[in-house]
Amino acid sequence: MVRYSIMRLLIFFAVVLVLYAVSLRGWPLLILAALVSLVVSFFVLRGPREQFASQLERKVAERQKRAETYRSAEDDDLDD
Incomplete structure (x- = not known):
């Protein structure tokens, strides 16, 4: 950026x-x-703008995946 x-x-x-x-x-x-x-x-600057957008999209997807993993782990702990 x-x-x-x-x-x-x-x-x-x-x-x-x-x-x-x-x-x-x-x-x-x-x-x-x-x-x-x-x-x-x-x-x-279309190329650099699209590159930054894709990087941002990957980071958001990783964080969502990580949050879903933590959420499912917490749900498993509550079920025990």
Whole structure:
């Protein structure tokens, strides 16, 4: 997630530099840079975003499995 965030920031600053080079200044610079970088990062960073989502999904599945194991072990203890 940290890598993804850093890459988003780099895209934002790159867009800011490009827009600054074409003489855009002030709030319009920041607003337009935010919008353009949002669109660019949506397409460019699709791979890292999907990779992070799959990692998160695996962790959730592991925790659910572990919780179910503990739950069934507690139920067995109560039945004895």
